[in-house]
Amino acid sequence: MLFRRIYQFLIVYSIGLLFLLLIKSVLSLSDYVIPGVGLIIETFHNVFDTYFFDVMNTMSVTVLGQCVSIAMAFGVGIAGRRSSWMGSFIKVTAYNIQAYPIVALAPIIFILLGDGFLSRLLIASMICYFPLLLSVLGIMATPVVDIEHFYIITGRMRWQLEVKIRAFENLSKLTTVISGSATLAMAGTIVAEFIAANAGIGYSIRIALYQSNLAGILIALFMIGIVISIYQGCLETLGEQIKTRWSVSKRGNI
Amino acid sequence: MMKKQIFILLGVFLFTAALAAASHAxxxxxxxxxxxxxxxxxxxxxxxxxxxxxxxxxxxxxxxxxxxxxxxxxxxxxxxxxxxxxxxxxxxxxxxxxxxxxxxxxxxxxNPMQWIYRADQPEIKTLADLKGRNIGITFGGNDETVMNTIFTKAGITKKDIKITGVRFDFTPFFKREVEIWPVYRNSQGVILKDKLEKEGEKVYFFNPADFGVNFxxxxxxxxxxxxxxxxxxxxxxxxxxxxxxxxxxxxxxxxxxxxxxxxxxxxxxxxxxxxxxxxxxxxxxxxxxxxxxxxxxxxxxxxxxxxxxxxxxxxxxxxxxxxxx
Known part of the structure; x- marks a missing residue:
């Protein structure tokens, strides 16, 4: 799973890079517009250390932001799974709020909280949170009739059990959603850094853009891609392991 | 009758369009x-x-x-x-x-790239007057290059000053967290000067060209x-x-x-x-x-x-x- 993710990224990145180099060659563009291979390699040597720590910095905010949004999404998703008045209210509110572009709020967040760690964390969490919430709400609000019916009839159904059944039956879907939301959290963090933060790879991309340094931007994209592929691969592997262990330890029983 | 009118209108339209095209040709x-x-x-x-x-x-x-x-x-x-x-x-x-x-x-x-600072702070008459100040710089921007040149010219090291990375939000300058703030003299400079003057504060501009740095x-x-x-x-x-x-x-x-x-x-x-x-x-x-x-x-x-x-x-x-x- 992990290596497949990395291969996939390397293939996509190489195709993109080759396409750029092809355009450069066909249109006879200078290194200023599209850098040549030599300049890209030279830039890689020059910025690798700095960009590596920048990506790690961004990654730390991403992971934390994703954890916060997963916790929030499950909290709200579990609360909103009921077909009661409160459940319906939570669902409608979530669907309506998610329609608002979070990036548009970013400048307000920066003015209120400054361009430090908290702003980046908040924006990353918010961008990652809503798609997660909608999936979790959908999963938690859909009964697994075959299984739940037995517990309801025997009077053993509790809300914790209901959540467990629905999570277990949709574990693959949840793993995919959580893994996919890692990209959103990363994108959110980078957007935040790009707009106004003073650290992270988004901030470095901004500086490279100021200096029309496309080689720097390409290196940054490469490092972001590799790191996010590893992270997503790890999440997927973890999801698989949890599923296997859960079904083995419970021998198929909830 | 109606058909004839439509044809006339169409003819006039086409003639006008052709005339316009010819005038731009x-x-x-x-x-x-x-x-x-x-x-x-x-x-x-x-x-x-x-x-x-x-x-x-x-x-x-x-x-x-x-x-x-x-x-x-x-x-x-x-x-x-x-x-x-x-x-x-x-x-x-x-x-x-x-x-x-x-x-x-x-x-x-x-160059419109200059720095604004409040007049209640010591005026920058020589480059040495920058020492001890908190100076805003857009990292990666040309103001960073200009300011670094000024530091080299004046023999100012990073220990002598405090540098703060700035972006589009002026709040740190308004809150006096940063004393000397980079602005485009003819756009942001005018806005900031106007805002501060309305609050009864006068401002100065620090122009690198006045100190021999022409960028x-x-x-x-x-x-x-x-x-x-x-x-x-x-x-x-x-x-x-x-x-x-x-x-x-x-x-x-x-x-x-x-x-x-x-x-x-x-x-x-x-x-x-x-x-x-x-x-x-x-x-x-x-x-x-x-x-x-x-x-x-x-x-x-x-x-x-x-x-x-x-x-x-x-x-x-x-x-x-x-x-x-």
Whole structure:
């Protein structure tokens, strides 16, 4: 799973890079517009250390932001799974709020909280949170009739059990959603850094853009891609392991 | 009867369209990419277009707004633009990477990139007065390059000052967390000065040129190919554009210029726009005898030296060879 993710990224990145180099060659563009291979390699040597720590910095905010949004999404998703008045209210509110572009709020967040760690964390969490919430709400609000019916009839159904059944039956879907939301959290963090933060790879991309340094931007994209592929691969592997262990330890029983 | 009327209407329409097409047939179509948004800092470009100076020269010029993400040099190479505005650091960086571009005129005779600070703080009379101050810098921006040059010139080390990275939000300056804040003198500088003066605070501007650091700002550029193969078009374009700038910077035309700028500038504040136009005039035409567009070759050479010292370029590009006034 992990290596497949990395291969996939390397293939996509190489195709993109080759396409750029092809355009450069066909249109006879200078290194200023599209850098040549030599300049890209030279830039890689020059910025690798700095960009590596920048990506790690961004990654730390991403992971934390994703954890916060997963916790929030499950909290709200579990609360909103009921077909009661409160459940319906939570669902409608979530669907309506998610329609608002979070990036548009970013400048307000920066003015209120400054361009430090908290702003980046908040924006990353918010961008990652809503798609997660909608999936979790959908999963938690859909009964697994075959299984739940037995517990309801025997009077053993509790809300914790209901959540467990629905999570277990949709574990693959949840793993995919959580893994996919890692990209959103990363994108959110980078957007935040790009707009106004003073650290992270988004901030470095901004500086490279100021200096029309496309080689720097390409290196940054490469490092972001590799790191996010590893992270997503790890999440997927973890999801698989949890599923296997859960079904083995419970021998198929909830 | 009805059919006949429709045919007549259609005939009139087609005749008008053909006439309009014929009148434009001789015009040469050009794209001109600005460096920044439509506001008073591009008043001359707007005025040349609005007053029909391009049309008089037989040109049909589409003046396109710039932004931080739009780069005229890239557009020249990709063929999306025929002329553009770029700052000297962009030009020198592009030359360093093999771009073939020519500088046709230097718009700002004084660089608008300056620093604002409150008048209740000690005035910066010598560069040594910067010591102990908290100075704002846009990391990666040309203000960082300029300030680093000033530090080197004054023998100021990072221990002597406090540097804070800044962005578009002025809050740290308003809250006095940062004392000396980088601004474009004719846009943000005017806004900040106005806001602080309303609060009863006076301000000063720190202009690096006053201390011998001349870093060139915006200039008109074209590709080497256009310059060589379409020299007549280049001459016509430049004549019309500079005529527009001369007229726009003439105080007698101020009300007219403000009306034309307002049509494209989204900012609703008329008084601020007027103040920004005055500030722009002082940077574009610092004296009555100054000819708009004059290229200050020494300042360009100094800009290149600064960038070389700051390791922004790998080798000398001999920028003077690409200045064709």
């Amino acid at each position: 001789d015009e040469i179509e050009l794209n001109y990419r600005l460096k920044w948004l439509f506001n008073t800092s591009v008043a001359g470009d707007i005025y040349a277009d609005a007053k029909g100076y391009f049309k008089e020269a037989g040109l049909k010029v589409t003046v396109r707004e710039g932004s931080p993400e739009k780069n005229a040099i890239n557009e020249l190479e990709l063929g999306y633009a025929d002329f553009g505005v770029a700052s000297a650091d962009q030009v020198i960086r592009a030359l360093d990477k093999g771009a073939k571009i020519i500088v046709l005129a230097q718009l700002f005779q004084v 060139v700002a915006n200039s008109i550029i074209t590709s080497e190919k256009t310059w060589k193969s379409r020299s007549e078009v280049v001459k016509k374009f430049m004549a019309a554009l500079l005529k527009g700038w001369e007229a726009a910077m003439d105080p007698a035309n101020e009300p007219d210029v403000l009306i034309d700028v307002k049509k494209r500038d989204k900012d609703p504040n008329d008084e601020l726009r007027r103040l920004q136009l005055i500030a722009t005039r002082e940077l574009i035409k610092p004296s009555a005898s100054a000819k708009i567009g004059t290229i200050d070759v020494d300042a360009w050479k100094q800009t290149e030296t600064i960038m070389l010292n700051e390791k922004q370029i790998k080798q000398p590009v001999h920028v003077e060879k690409f200045l064709k006034n």
